[in-house]
Amino acid sequence: MSDTRLASLEAFLDGHPTIKYIPPSSPDYPSKREQWNTGRSDTPLAIVQPQSAADVSAVVKYAKSQNIDFTIRTGGHNIDGKAIVEGALAIDMRAIAFVNIATDRQAATIGGGILMQDVATKLGHEGLATPVGTVPSVGYVGWAMYGGYGPLSAHWGLGVDQIIGATMINGDGEVIKADEKLLKGIRGAGGLFGPILDVTVKIYPLKNVLAGAILFDSKDIAKSLVDYNVGYQKLLDSGLPSELSVQQMVFNTPTTRLYGISVMWSSDDFERGRFWVEKLACLGIIIANTVSIRNISDWMADNGAAVPLNVYGSARTHNLRQITPQVAEIIGHYITEMPSNPATVFSIHQLRGPSAAPKQNSVFATRELHYMLEILGYATVAEDRGKAEKWGVDFARALEESGEGNILPTRYISLDGSDEAHSITRIFGSNTQEVLALKKEYDPNHVFRLTVPSL
Ligand SMILES: Cc1cc2nc3c(=O)[nH]c(=O)nc-3n(C[C@H](O)[C@H](O)[C@H](O)COP(=O)(O)OP(=O)(O)OC[C@H]3O[C@@H](n4cnc5c(N)ncnc54)[C@H](O)[C@@H]3O)c2cc1C
Structure with a gap:
């Protein structure tokens, strides 16, 4: 069964050479599937590493058309290791890692696959900062969209409260800008609504x-x-x-x-x-x-x-x-x-x-x-x-x-x-019904099934 799915995936990837492919037979597969919580040793169908928004869009469209389950993985620091699931295709976002600072230096657009340390370093070089967590290898978006506690929270707020914009892939595999309603959901339940290509966040002058x-x-x-x-x-x-x-x-x-x-x-x-x-x-x-x-x-x-x-x-x-x-x-x-x-x-x-x-x-x-x-x-x-x-x-x-x-x-x-x-x-808590309603509205066909939290 997985052989048939792999053959189909490989045929799709032949037409998308920019997407990196790590099949179970690859010597890189063991290290690339590894997450912080090693206790969970699920083996994904394969790992793909899209290099751009267009790549992520193509993968989601393909997976949807073939009814292939998939997960989104960035820093791999989900405490239970839920970014990799047995038999599901893992979409590793780590190549989508950039920080673009707006000309007014009040906001930055941050790639969905970037790790915490790179955010701090890139902003720091410009004498700027935004709230971050404490550990460098945690995914920035994975941290920010569920809450995001850290040493700047008392001053400027949680990671979630820095988010003022987001670009996503929707259930049809299209690239969309999140509207205000979806942004509200992303600020706390971000992983439910599909791969986040980037978030735009507030930034502040701070060198040291x-x-x-x-x-x-x-x-x-x-x-x-x-x-x-x-x-x-x-x-x-x-x-x-x-x-x-x-x-x-x-x-x-x-x-x-x-x-x-x-x-x-x-x-x-x-x-x-x-x-x-x-x-x-x-x-x-x-x-x-x-x-x-x-x-x-x-x-x-x-x-x-x-x-x-x-x-x-x-x-x-x-x-x-x-x-x-x-x-x-x-x-x-x-x-x-x-x-x-x-x-x-x-x-x-x-x-x-x-x-x-x-x-x-x-x-x-x-x-x-x-x-x-x-x-x-x-x-x-x-x-x-x-x-x-x-x-x-x-x-x-x-x-x-x-x-x-x-x-x-x-x-x-x-x-x-x-x-x-x-x-x-x-x-x-009291936002539960709203989260469920947002999920129904923005992912009506439940394309994003293997999410954190799982619904
Ligand atoms: C060592 C360690 C230190 C931590 N420190 C802190 C801390 O200081 N403060 C704090 O608040 N939390 C902290 N956490 C919790 C951490 O912020 C969350 O577990 C976070 O979700 C991890 O993100 P990740 O990208 O590293 O993980 P992953 O396991 O790669 O992703 C977790 C889930 O997030 C979703 N996801 C990730 N990236 C995307 C994306 N681009 N688009 C859509 N969905 C995505 C997926 O559903 C995925 O299953 C820590 C965890 C660990 C293990």
Whole structure:
């Protein structure tokens, strides 16, 4: 069956020589099908790498005409590895990678296959920036269109709120500009409506940032976290500047487990930035401090060096209104009990600032000040997977049971793990019916079936 489909695909590709083709027999196939989550080892029918909008259009028209299932793959960092599906054609977008800055320098059009680091680097060379995530190899569009938390979110908002335009392939394989209605869907549920060729996003003048990690004494890691959060809440109550962002993190080194914060100050008033970074540094006993003036691309490259390339396992997440003393105690317990694999990680992002306010032009649901918890139950080797996942499941459940109105009903799709089937309501909350209606309107024949989320 797959032989017949491959023969048909090859006949189509003969007429489209610009589209790169990686069949299962290619020596490149194993590495090209690989994703960050190695635990999912699906084998696609084949991988195609379109080089242009016309190529993507031709592939979608062909796949539709032959009723061939296909997926869209960019950075391959979907937490469950859903960009590759057994027996489906994988459309690898990574060749469609460009950044075109508008002449007024207020917006940039960014290719649908570009990776995070390239966005930061290309804008950075021009003294410009837009909100980005923390890891260089994540796909920019995949990050931005589902939410897009990162160190510039408090200042300028989530990735999703930067999107002001998009070019897509529709269910007939035609290249279209997204209208306002479709843009609303793309801002939160982007993957549902077809391959995104490019997004136009807001950009801001920013050459360098004050950024790095502050690691706290972690002998009693639970106490360090509890103490930090008590102090941080006081700072928050007295008012934090929007240029300051903080992400808490717990990770394993070969010899020990560490608790710390990743800090970014995003304005060129570095004196003021140092004042605020110092206030954060005072919330614990410092064992290392790498905060310095640098560009975002270099900062991101350093983060990338600390992230394992391939993992086994799954992630869990919760959105919390506050890190209450009870929550801090639960977190303290689970970070003490955390398995020691380098891929097992816990992290807390905070959303405050412009994106934490209600918005009518987006289906992203969690619009209030909150903490987004990343519980990464992963391991670098398959043998440790069970232990890491069990830790993650137990941790998430303990938080759930602590409830009392502190846990928000919606969860961030990009960190919501696999063993509980994605509930659309849990992702989109009160926007769910609108997402379903948009899907019906813009993909009436359900051409885009293997999407994130899956409907
Ligand atoms: C190590 C790591 C770090 C992360 N850091 C952050 C972070 O700091 N902040 C945050 O908010 N999230 C973060 N995430 C989550 C990440 O943003 C999402 O998983 C994102 O969707 C990954 O995009 P990708 O292109 O790399 O993944 P892929 O697996 O290639 O794509 C994921 C899905 O997105 C869709 N898709 C991708 N590109 C396109 C396109 N051009 N057109 C249409 N659909 C497309 C497809 O449906 C695909 O199945 C992180 C994930 C990992 C694994």
